Each structure stands twice: as C-alpha cells, then as structure tokens.
Amino acid sequence: MACNIRMVSLPCVRKVIPACLEPVTLNTNLNFRSTSFTKKPNSHVVQEKTPTPGKFGIFGGKFVPETLISPLEKLEAEFNSILEDHEFKAELAAALRDYVGRETPLYHAHNLTDHYKNINGEGPEIYLKREDLGHGGSYKMSNVIAQALLAKRMGQKSVITATSAGNHGVAAAAVCAKYSLDCTIFIGTRDMQRNPSSVQRMKLLGAQVKAVDGNFQAAVSESTRSWIENLETGYYLAGTAVGPHPIPTMVREFYSVIGKETRKQAMEKWGGVPDVLVACVGTGCNALGLFHEFIGDESVRMIGIEGGGVGSNTRDLHSASLVRGEVGVYHGAMCYLLQDGDGQIIRTESVASGLEFPGVSPELSFLKDSGRLECYTVTDQEALDGYKRLCHFEGIIPALEASHAFAYLEKLCPTLPHGAKVVVNCSGTGYNDVLQSSK
Numbered sequence: 261m262a263c264n265i266r267m268v269s270l271p272c273v274r275k276v277i278p279a280c281l282e283p284v285t286l287n288t289n290l291n292f293r294s295t296s297f298t299k300k301p302n303s304h305v306v307q308e309k310t311p312t313p314g315k316f317g318i319f320g321g322k323f324v325p326e327t328l329i330s331p332l333e334k335l336e337a338e339f340n341s342i343l344e345d346h347e348f349k350a351e352l353a354a355a356l357r358d359y360v361g362r363e364t365p366l367y368h369a370h371n372l373t374d375h376y377k378n379i380n381g382e383g384p385e386i387y388l389k390r391e392d393l394g395h396g397g398s399y400k401m402s403n404v405i406a407q408a409l410l411a412k413r414m415g416q417k418s419v420i421t422a423t424s425a426g427n428h429g430v431a432a433a434a435v436c437a438k439y440s441l442d443c444t445i446f447i448g449t450r451d452m453q454r455n456p457s458s459v460q461r462m463k464l465l466g467a468q469v470k471a472v473d474g475n476f477q478a479a480v481s482e483s484t485r486s487w488i489e490n491l492e493t494g495y496y497l498a499g500t501a502v503g504p505h506p507i508p509t510m511v512r513e514f515y516s517v518i519g520k521e522t523r524k525q526a527m528e529k530w531g532g533v534p535d536v537l538v539a540c541v542g543t544g545c546n547a548l549g550l551f552h553e554f555i556g557d558e559s560v561r562m563i564g565i566e567g568g569g570v571g572s573n574t575r576d577l578h579s580a581s582l583v584r585g586e587v588g589v590y591h592g593a594m595c596y597l598l599q600d601g602d603g604q605i606i607r608t609e610s611v612a613s614g615l616e617f618p619g620v621s622p623e624l625s626f627l628k629d630s631g632r633l634e635c636y637t638v639t640d641q642e643a644l645d646g647y648k649r650l651c652h653f654e655g656i657i658p659a660l661e662a663s664h665a666f667a668y669l670e671k672l673c674p675t676l677p678h679g680a681k682v683v684v685n686c687s688g689t690g691y692n693d694v695l696q697s698s699k
C-alpha cells in the first residue's frame with residue numbers, strides 16, 4: 261500500500277465506518293463536557309456513561325501490532341500516574357515557567373483590530389496568544405518538556421522523534437540537552453530543504469538528525485520503526501496529537517496549558533471568555549491546545565484552519581484532512597484522512613511544512629463530526645498575505661502555519677458583531693519562513 265506506515269506494519273485502512281458502532285469517549289481527566297455542544301451532534305455521535313480511554317466517538321483507538329501494545333500500556337500507566345503526582349506537576353510547572361517562559365502573553369492587536377473595523381468604526385477585538393514568544397519560538401516546548409520529564413521518570417536514556425517545520429525538533433533537541441538525554445530526530449528531506457536553520461539548530465543542540473526521503477509523514481513512519489527497534493531504551497517523544505492511544509490524549513493534555521492560560525488572561529483582560537478561537541490545523545495540536553479548555557463553553561466558537569494549498573479543486577494539492585478527508589486508520593488511530601478511493605494516502609501540499617500531514621488528531625475529528633468545531637481552508641497565497649499583514653500591522657512575524665489562522669480573519673471579521681473577542685493562536689515565530697515567504 262502507498263500508506264507509508266507499512267514500514268512499521270501499522271494498518272492503513274480506508275474509511276467505511278458503520279454509524280454508531282463506537283461510543284463517544286470523554287476524556288476522564290479533563291473537563292470534556294460533550295453535552296454542551298453549540299450545534300446538534302451528528303447522528304452517529306452518541307454518548308456513553310463509561311468512556312473508553314483513547315476513543316473519541318468512532319475516532320482514536322490503538323491500531324498497532326502486538327509488539328507496541330505493551331510499551332503503549334506502560335506509557336499510559338505512567339501518564340495516568342503523573343496526572344495525580346504533585347511532585348511531577350510542581351517540577352513541570354517550574355520548568356514551564358523558568359525554562360519555557362510561560363505564561364505567554366495574550367496580546368491585544370490594536371492595529372489589526374483597527375484594520376477590521378467597518379465604516380462605522382465597528383468590528384471585533386483581535387487578541388493573539390503569543391506562543392511565538394515561548395522558548396524555541398513556538399508552542400512545541402510545553403509538550404516536549406513534559407514528555408522529557410516523563411521519559412526520565414520511566415528510566416529512559418534516549419529519545420526518538422520526528423519533526424516537520426523543525427519547531428518540534430528544535431524543542432526536543434533543546435530539552436534533551438537540558439535533561440542529558442540522547443536525541444535522534446527524523447526529518448523529511450523536503451522539510452530539511454525548507455527549514456535549513458532548524459536543522460542547524462537541532463545539530464547545535466546535540467541531536468542526531470536523520471534525513472528521510474519525503475516529508476513529515478515519512479519521517480513519522482521511520483521514527484516509529486526506529487522506536488520499535490529500540491523499545492527497551494528509547495522513549496518515543498510524540499510532538500503531535502495523532503497516533504495510537506495514549507499519545508493523542510497525552511500530547512493534548514500537555515498542550516492544553518495554552519487554553520488554560522487564555523481563559524485566565526481573558527478573565528483578567530475583559531472579565532469573560534473569548535467569543536471566537538482561531539488556530540491553524542496541521543495535525544491539530546496547537547488548535548487543541550487552545551480549544552480544549554473551552555470545549556464545554558457553549559458560547560465559544562472554535563475554528564480550525566487547514567492548508568488549502570494552491571486552492572485547486574483537485575484532491576491532491578492541499579493538506580485539508582478535516583475539510584476534505586474521509587475516515588480511515590492512519591499511524592495507529594482512526595481519524596479523518598486524505599486518501600484516494602483505494603485507501604491510498606494522497607500527497608499533501610502546503611506552503612507551511614507543519615501543515616503537510618494526511619491525517620489529523622482523532623479528537624479534532626470527533627469535534628468536527630459533533631458540530632463543535634468549525635473547519636475551513638485558506639490557500640497558500642491567502643496565508644502569505646496573512647503573514648505579511650501581521651508583519652506590517654503588528655511588527656510580529658508569524659510562522660507560515662499560524663499565518664493560515666491570521667488569513668482567515670479576512671473572512672471572519674466582517675461577519676462578527678462589534679466588540680466580539682477573537683483569540684488567534686500565534687503558534688510560532690516565522691523567522692525561519694522569511695525566505696520561503698519572499699519567493
């Protein structure tokens with residue numbers, strides 16, 4: 261099969277999910293209140309009293325070979341134990357504050373707000389969650405540092421991971437240097453060419469960088485295979501909320517600090533919750549990190565923006581797994597997936613390498629189906645315009661991934677009532693993207 265995961269024998273199954281076979285999974289650890297959707301859930305989304313860990317309705321699960329079941333169960337047990345461990349939580353909180361630089365600001369973008377005012381001087385208020393200001397220049401460090409602490413606690417000496425835009429790789433390399441862990445990072449050759457300075461930084465920080473023919477999905481496949489060969493000593497440091505349980509739940513939990521801070525900061529700034537949250541969606545981590553805290557707040561709209569690529573109507577020139585994908589199994593979990601009629605993975609395309617992934621978070625897949633998540637695409641050109649707009653109006657260079665979320669403001673803002681509070685996740689800095697954006 262064309263699905264790259266064949267290398268690690270994980271099944272890649274094409275769609276066809278009978279309605280109502282699987283119950284909705286509510287994450288037991290967090291405030292996932294599925295009864296409060298703003299829209300009526302689709303008919304195949306049902307509720308169950310006893311949730312199944314790792315399942316989000318029909319999505320998620322653990323579609324892996326036998327060899328991975330035991331390591332994943334071990335990981336799940338460790339993850340569950342740290343959620344109640346005060347010592348771990350205190351160590352993580354200190355690292356997030358002093359090493360990562362949390363909390364990141366919630367910045368009122370005055371000029372952008374003015375730009376979107378109508379002729380009567382009315383329009384929404386735009387705020388940016390400044391994840392670009394975190395150590396490493398993106399939202400990635402918060403998850404990486406938590407998992408590095410987990411790896412140490414599990415007695416692991418080495419870390420294996422995969423990166424796309426390089427932000428996760430740089431974060432992993434930095435944290436491994438800090439905690440004296442060996443670090444091996446797989447990256448696609450296409451992404452290496454697009455992000456040469458990230459590769460240099462990973463190496464400078466002491467990581468072994470391994471090139472894989474292709475892009476992020478190939479790097480993930482290769483890193484998983486390497487992990488299977490080193491199950492005893494290697495910790496697989498997932499940077500994305502995709503893959504078999506418990507990875508999507510764990511990664512989302514570590515990123516959800518973004519939304520928790522946003523709630524607190526919104527309360528301090530305007531005494532309420534945001535009206536609209538907007539984030540780009542590659543695999544869905546930064547979006548879930550912002551959204552998760554607000555899932556139960558009926559009034560808060562959650563909007564995910566995917567890479568529309570060149571904006572063609574053909575299926576193979578974008579990265580819009582949620583908008584244009586179909587349900588299938590990929591990299592060990594059920595999710596929306598870009599695939600052809602035979603279940604073969606379709607090549608993804610985006611100006612932002614971090615958005616190029618054929619699958620997407622199972623939890624976001626569920627939120628889409630339930631009607632809680634709105635998802636749209638913007639084209640490469642619209643994203644590049646959004647990138648320049650933020651530079652010109654606010655003096656902030658956003659990552660090309662985040663620029664997709666900024667680009668969508670053009671469509672969103674004219675539809676919003678005066679004074680609506682919009683929070684856009686500025687998921688990373690675009691310093692690496694300057695050359696790419698000027699092409």
Ligand SMILES: Cc1ncc(COP(=O)(O)O)c(C=O)c1O
Pocket residue numbers: 398399424425426427428500501540541542543544545546547613614615659661662687688689
């Ligand atoms: C800065 C930045 N934002 C967004 C993304 C998109 O990924 P996700 O949807 O998992 O947040 C990436 C991926 O590498 C990224 O580096």
